[in-house]
Structures are given as C-alpha cells and as structure tokens.
C-alpha cells in the first residue's frame with residue numbers, strides 16, 4: 001500500500017474541508033476503500049477517517065413527521081435490527097441489508113459506504129488490466145471479455161453494474177440524502193446521487209470532493225404500504241447479487257394503488273423501472289400480471305455474450321418480489 005497521511009477530523013466541517021484537498025479520500029469503515037488501496041487501484045495521499053464522527057452521524061431515528069432518518073455511519077447490522085424497520089412497509093430495506101455480505105462485514109460496514117462502494121467489475125478492480133472506467137485504458141474490456149456479471153440494461157460505453165444492495169430499496173421508497181460540503185448543507189433526491197449518464201468517465205456517484213453524506217431520509221409510508229427485496233447470486237452466502245429487484249407497493253384491500261420498482265445489479269446505476277411499475281396500479285395480484293411487469297422491467301435489455309441468463313433470472317426475481325410484497329400476511 002502506498003503511504004498516506006491519516007486525517008482524524010474533530011468535526012464534520014473539518015472532515016469536509018480536509019476531503020476537498022487534492023488526492024484525498026473519505027473513509028467509512030474502509031471495507032471497500034482499503035481493499036482498493038491494498039490493490040493499489042486507488043493511491044490517495046490523504047485518507048480522512050469519518051468514524052470519529054459516529055456520535056453525530058450514526059443511528060436510526062423516527063422524526064416527529066414520521067420520516068426515518070438513517071445516519072450515514074450507521075452500520076448495516078444496526079440498520080437491519082432497528083425496530084423502525086420491523087413492519088411490512090420497510091421489509092424490502094431490512095431484507096436487502098440483511099442479505100449483504102457477512103455478519104462480520106455488516107457489523108463494520110456503513111450505510112453510506114454500501115451505497116457509494118465501487119463497482120465489482122473484475123477488469124477495473126484488477127491491477128493487471130487497463131480499462132476505460134478506471135481511466136487506464138482505451139476500451140471497456142468487459143464488453144468483449146468475460147462479462148457474465150455485467151450490465152444488460154442502461155449501459156453506454158461501460159458495462160459495470162452498481163453493486164449496492166441498499167440503493168434499490170431506498171430508491172423505491174422515495175428516499176432523499178443530506179450532504180455537508182464545507183459549511184453548506186444540501187438535501188437531494190436519492191436518484192441524484194447517481195450519474196444520469198453512467199458513462200465510463202463518470203464515477204459511481206455525483207458527490208463533489210469533500211462532500212460528506214450525513215444522512216438518508218425515508219418518507220413516512222402510508223397505511224397499506226409494503227416493500228420487498230429479492231436477489232439472485234452465484235453463491236448462497238456472502239456474494240454480490242447477479243440480479244436484484246426492490247418493490248414498494250401501497251395496497252387498498254387486494255388492489256394495488258401505488259407502485260415503485262427498481263432493479264439492481266443489472267445496470268451501471270440502480271435502475272428505476274416506472275413503466276413496469278405503472279402496470280401494477282389499479283390491479284389485483286396475479287401471476288399473469290407479475291409476468292407482464294417482469295417483461296416490462298427488462299424491456300429494451302441489451303445483454304452481452306455471457307449474461308443473457310440475467311433476463312430469465314431477473315424476471316423470476318421481479319415476480320418473486322411482487323408475489324412476496326402482495327402476500328396476505
């Protein structure tokens with residue numbers, strides 16, 4: 001690992017100011033970042049450790065207006081086990097969190113770090129390869145190489161996929177996030193965290209240097225709200241998803257009155273599928289409806305040489321998520 005200075009900030013502003021300096025990275029628990037530094041894929045001169053700010057930036061709370069506030073440095077275990085996530089409205093977020101990695105990783109890894117983790121594309125994460133997204137080569141090597149885990153939707157010149165389990169349910173639930181940059185506090189829609197044009201030269205997220213995510217906010221859910229999350233993977237334990245689907249529905253009796261559907265692990269960003277979700281509104285649950293929605297969720301897919309299976313498996317995952325979300329009890 002290349003030597004670096006380790007910055008231990010005493011305040012959020014100090015962390016942000018330090019993070020603005022050239023060649024500087026912010027660190028949550030370091031599960032992803034330190035891995036990349038050990039591989040010399042990222043060689044910062046300064047590392048700003050955010051963990052000393054845990055008192056202010058960790059924890060889950062239900063605000064007076066019913067909104068759920070998730071501190072950026074909350075661990076995945078704290079989030080999964082929080083009583084506020086106990087009901088059906090938050091089931092999707094709870095499941096996505098509990099399916100992430102291993103108990104050891106979940107005990108350390110932070111919510112913000114999970115959402116902002118770097119893609120798992122084996123070309124960009126390998127020192128031996130020179131790929132376009134890493135800024136070290138002329139082309140996306142996965143496009144013509146070994147691409148069974150890569151994108152089938154929404155890709156342009158780079159077929160990486162967004163690896164976060166938490167991002168799809170948070171998007172489906174209409175979350176927002178707050179950041180601090182110097183002394184400026186900004187709150188934005190969760191979708192703004194990801195590039196609108198996920199091209200190779202764009203990073204995984206839209207944060208500016210030194211911009212610290214401080215909290216995620218999930219709006220209060222109406223009566224009849226439910227959510228669910230399903231994913232496929234190669235291994236049953238501690239593996240990233242090959243396809244994922246988060247749904248959030250509002251039910252009035254057995255009729256669906258509102259719906260959101262977001263796919264994970266199939267595109268360079270977590271991918272909302274509003275045209276598929278729309279098909280659910282005003283309908284009652286049925287296998288035929290879920291098949292139609294699943295087909296619409298993957299409409300326009302453009303699979304690569306080794307990943308057409310993602311269409312078949314991904315559609316089954318959409319059907320499963322809908323079937324669980326609409327179950328009677």
Ligand SMILES: Cc1cc2nc3c(=O)[nH]c(=O)nc-3n(C[C@H](O)[C@H](O)[C@H](O)COP(=O)(O)OP(=O)(O)OC[C@H]3O[C@@H](n4cnc5c(N)ncnc54)[C@H](O)[C@@H]3O)c2cc1C
Pocket residue numbers: 025026027028029030031032033034050072073099100101102105108109110111112113114115116117118163164165166207211212213214238239240241
């Ligand atoms: C064996 C294994 C299996 C895994 N399986 C899964 C899985 O199935 N699904 C899944 O989603 N993930 C999985 N992961 C990934 C893991 O969840 C992430 O690496 C972890 O959540 C990162 O959190 P962290 O706090 O360690 O972030 P760090 O590694 O510290 O940071 C990650 C990135 O986020 C940035 N960052 C962190 N916090 C902030 C902040 N507050 N503001 C601004 N920028 C910030 C950092 O600069 C860095 O770029 C797995 C990891 C391992 C080791």
